[in-house]
Amino acid sequence: MYALIVPASTPFVLLATIMGLAWWEDHVLPPAEADPAETPVGAPPPEVPAALPRPGARRAR
Numbered sequence: 001m002y003a004l005i006v007p008a009s010t011p012f013v014l015l016a017t018i019m020g021l022a023w024w025e026d027h028v029l030p031p032a033e034a035d036p037a038e039t040p041v042g043a044p045p046p047e048v049p050a051a052l053p054r055p056g057a058r059r060a061r
Helices: 002-027
Strands: none
């Protein structure tokens, strides 16, 4: 009977480990500083296509 506890509790242990690591990353580790070379100031936003294709629309061949 006790042999069933380990396989049944494995998903919960993995979930608790992931949640603990996420908490550690948010509360204990120092925040990551952005590299100025990676985030240029005043960069234009990425271009968006003028018209997106409609779902279900057929292409012209």
